[in-house]
Amino acid sequence: xxxxTLEKVSKVYPNGFEAVKELDLDVSxxxxxxxxxxxxxxxxTALRMVxxxxxxxxxxxxxxxxxxxxxxxxDRNVAMVFQSYALYPHMTVAENIGFSLKLRKVPKDxxxxxxxxxxxxxxLGDYLDRKPAQLSGGQRQRVAMGRAIVREPSVFLMDExxxxxxxxxxxxxxxxxxxxxxxxxxxxxYVTHDQVEAMTMGDRVAVLHLGELQQVGTPxxxxxRPDNLFVAAFIGSxxxxxxxxxxxxxxxxxxxxxxxxGLPDTLRQARPALAGYRDRKVVVGIRPESLIDAxxxxxxxxxxxxxxxxELVEALGNxxxxxxxxxxxxxxxxATEAATGAEELGGVPVLQMGGNKTEGVARISxxxxxxxxxxxxxxxxxxxxxxxxxxxxxxxxN
Amino acid sequence: xxxxxxxxxxNRPDRRRPHAPKRGVPSRARFVLRRIRKDPASIPIxxxxxxxxxxxxxxxxxxxxxxxRSQSQYLSGSGFSTASWSALFSYLPxxxxxxxxALVCAxxxxxxxxxxxxxxxxxxxxxxxxxxxxxVTVIGCMMxxxxxxxxxxxxxxxHVHLINTYLGAILVYAGLGTPFATFLxxxxxxxxxxxxxxxxxxxxxxxxxxxxxVALPLxxxxxxxxxxxxxxxxxxxxLVGLLFLQEPTNRxxxxxxxxxxxxxxxxxxxxxxxxxxxxxxxxxxxxxxQRYLVAGLTLGVNR
Numbered sequence: 001x002x003x004x005t006l007e008k009v010s011k012v013y014p015n016g017f018e019a020v021k022e023l024d025l026d027v028s029x030x031x032x033x034x035x036x037x038x039x040x041x042x043x044x045t046a047l048r049m050v051x052x053x054x055x056x057x058x059x060x061x062x063x064x065x066x067x068x069x070x071x072x073x074x075d076r077n078v079a080m081v082f083q084s085y086a087l088y089p090h091m092t093v094a095e096n097i098g099f100s101l102k103l104r105k106v107p108k109d110x111x112x113x114x115x116x117x118x119x120x121x122x123x124l125g126d127y128l129d130r131k132p133a134q135l136s137g138g139q140r141q142r143v144a145m146g147r148a149i150v151r152e153p154s155v156f157l158m159d160e161x162x163x164x165x166x167x168x169x170x171x172x173x174x175x176x177x178x179x180x181x182x183x184x185x186x187x188x189x190y191v192t193h194d195q196v197e198a199m200t201m202g203d204r205v206a207v208l209h210l211g212e213l214q215q216v217g218t219p220x221x222x223x224x225r226p227d228n229l230f231v232a233a234f235i236g237s238x239x240x241x242x243x244x245x246x247x248x249x250x251x252x253x254x255x256x257x258x259x260x261x262g263l264p265d266t267l268r269q270a271r272p273a274l275a276g277y278r279d280r281k282v283v284v285g286i287r288p289e290s291l292i293d294a295x296x297x298x299x300x301x302x303x304x305x306x307x308x309x310x311e312l313v314e315a316l317g318n319x320x321x322x323x324x325x326x327x328x329x330x331x332x333x334x335a336t337e338a339a340t341g342a343e344e345l346g347g348v349p350v351l352q353m354g355g356n357k358t359e360g361v362a363r364i365s366x367x368x369x370x371x372x373x374x375x376x377x378x379x380x381x382x383x384x385x386x387x388x389x390x391x392x393x394x395x396x397x398n
Numbered sequence: 399x400x401x402x403x404x405x406x407x408x409n410r411p412d413r414r415r416p417h418a419p420k421r422g423v424p425s426r427a428r429f430v431l432r433r434i435r436k437d438p439a440s441i442p443i444x445x446x447x448x449x450x451x452x453x454x455x456x457x458x459x460x461x462x463x464x465x466x467r468s469q470s471q472y473l474s475g476s477g478f479s480t481a482s483w484s485a486l487f488s489y490l491p492x493x494x495x496x497x498x499x500a501l502v503c504a505x506x507x508x509x510x511x512x513x514x515x516x517x518x519x520x521x522x523x524x525x526x527x528x529x530x531x532x533x534v535t536v537i538g539c540m541m542x543x544x545x546x547x548x549x550x551x552x553x554x555x556x557h558v559h560l561i562n563t564y565l566g567a568i569l570v571y572a573g574l575g576t577p578f579a580t581f582l583x584x585x586x587x588x589x590x591x592x593x594x595x596x597x598x599x600x601x602x603x604x605x606x607x608x609x610x611x612v613a614l615p616l617x618x619x620x621x622x623x624x625x626x627x628x629x630x631x632x633x634x635x636x637l638v639g640l641l642f643l644q645e646p647t648n649r650x651x652x653x654x655x656x657x658x659x660x661x662x663x664x665x666x667x668x669x670x671x672x673x674x675x676x677x678x679x680x681x682x683x684x685x686x687x688q689r690y691l692v693a694g695l696t697l698g699v700n701r
Contacts, residue, residue: 053596074602086597090615100601147601 002064002154003028004187009059011045019045021211030185034202042211043191052076079148080157085140087132094128097146118146138169156188207231229393234339238288241360244329245284247277257328262303273396283331285386291362291378300379310374322362330358465671472667482667490654499650503632506571510579518583519609539577567642571632579624586620622690630680651676
């Protein structure tokens with residue numbers, strides 16, 4: 001087992017394309033680090049550099065304190081689980097799992113024992129003599145896991161291992177992988193584009209965009225204190241509502257369209273940098289669960305509500321997702337569009353504000369009677385508002 | 399084996415070809431009838447195919463029928479005898495020639511398989527300096543007609559005393575067959591997921607051992623295709639054998655038949671008997687391995 005450290009690791013392809021830019025990451029023993037980002041963010045390239053399948057253009061990769069930049073994959077003692085599982089089709093499950101041990105000339109009895117143990121751990125005991133073609137997607141995924149853990153590697157690398165499974169199986173395997181990873185206690189890199197996977201599995205999550213590390217932290221950190229607009233828009237489902245807003249000259253109010261929200265002292269103390277934005281434009285972020293149907297509780301204090309027109313109500317059983325239109329300018333940036341999967345990226349300036357009405361989502365109690373066409377009054381959890389600089393896209397904190 | 403396990407095995411769907419029609423003539427006839435009933439416009443297509451089959455099968459019928467006649471029976475068009483078969487075996491060392499053909503075929507195919515399977519892997523899965531130029535050269539070799547190089551080849555082989563030796567003919571056949579076989583193998587290896595090779599590399603294999611332990615075992619169907627195609631081509635070839643194997647002791651069966659038909663008087667029934675013997679191995683190989691042939695020839699189509 002070992003820690004893995006990436007120090008300013010970059011990947012530049014011969015055509016000049018920079019897939020990963022000066023990536024700094026530190027993964028300790030037993031930690032599950034999730035690399036998450038949209039397509040083209042460089043997460044898989046970073047993983048492949050750790051595996052040794054891709055040359056490192058610059059920077060240093062350390063495993064257990066040793067520089068391994070020039071070591072061949074087989075000498076790094078890493079085990080990788082691929083998106084397509086990459087099982088050897090001509091070998092049985094047992095042969096697949098034990099193949100790497102056979103190559104290391106481990107005695108046959110020991111191979112048999114280790115394969116049996118791994119199969120038991122993964123619930124594959126009855127399938128050891130089958131070929132991969134005779135297994136379901138979930139079983140193949142488990143074989144791929146078995147192949148990785150039986151080697152007792154220093155580092156686990158997983159490249160979107162659940163993306164070929166159906167939704168139900170994905171949820172099941174998500175917890176199984178977490179369980180197995182905790183049990184074997186090996187430093188693990190887990191690549192995914194699914195932020196739900198990232199949030200539920202990662203001890204820490206590294207968010208990448210266009211080859212650059214945006215933020216690294218615990219899932220809760222990323223959710224509650226996103227460093228920039230990209231992370232704010234990417235982490236969370238449904239995504240954070242982002243509106244153009246104006247801080248009042250006195251600094252104790254923020255105006256979203258024609259509506260005004262008061263900024264409590266606690267919020268301003270937690271974000272001292274907000275004082276520098278008096279009478280200036282900002283981007284306000286409101287998580288969908290920070291909007292509450294005001295009709296369900298006591299009358300909200302003044303300056304803590306937003307009016308919006310309900311367009312659609314989705315009942316999920318435990319909550320309602322209310323899609324609404326609000327009189328405010330929407331926020332469009334390359335970062336937010338990439339984060340939310342908006343397709344049109346070309347020609348969008350760093351930050352563009354505009355439009356009279358903006359869409360938003362609220363997650364509210366199923367007891368609410370709101371329906372499409374209603375004029376809703378949402379109480380806003382003011383302490384949980386997020387603020388971003390419209391020019392740099394960075395969060396306004398200290 | 400228990401009844402239960404038998405039942406399970408019988409009920410198990412054919413995973414390789416889940417929609418494959420049942421084998422045998424009746425099921426095929428049923429398929430044709432069903433198709434015609436469903437789509438009467440397909441009748442002309444089936445008629446055309448029927449005529450084409452007749453054209454293909456006629457020579458075989460002609461060979462079989464006339465090999466069972468003596469020269470006089472052949473000329474009169476009636477009666478049957480085995481005289482031509484007895485005469486054929488007395489004129490020609492048929493066994494020896496068949497053995498020569500088998501030897502030349504086996505050795506040539508072995509060389510072709512060895513070179514094409516490894517070269518195809520290198521072109522498909524590795525990147526190396528000069529790869530593009532080398533690949534174009536291999537493809538270029540496929541386009542050179544045999545007839546245009548056979549004389550210089552003969553002269554060169556004569557210089558190194560390889561005329562009238564098995565080795566000479568084997569090298570020529572291997573040289574002619576390898577470019578296409580390499581192309582075919584490369585197409586197959588390109589279909590293998592990149593991740594499979596990378597998984598092997600992570601497991602501790604080098605590229606060479608990945609070839610031996612992962613790629614080659616998976617390439618069995620492609621290797622079978624190459625072997626069958628080359629077998630039919632080499633077994634049926636006359637020109638190379640005629641030039642490079644002229645001694646009566648090392649002639650192949652096609653060269654032997656060529657000699658038989660080059661006399662002043664040509665006995666058609668004996669020639670037909672010889673042709674039948676010569677054609678039979680290729681036909682059998684084709685019928686047994688036709689699944690591989692179709693699979694091999696459509697490699698890369700569904701991608």
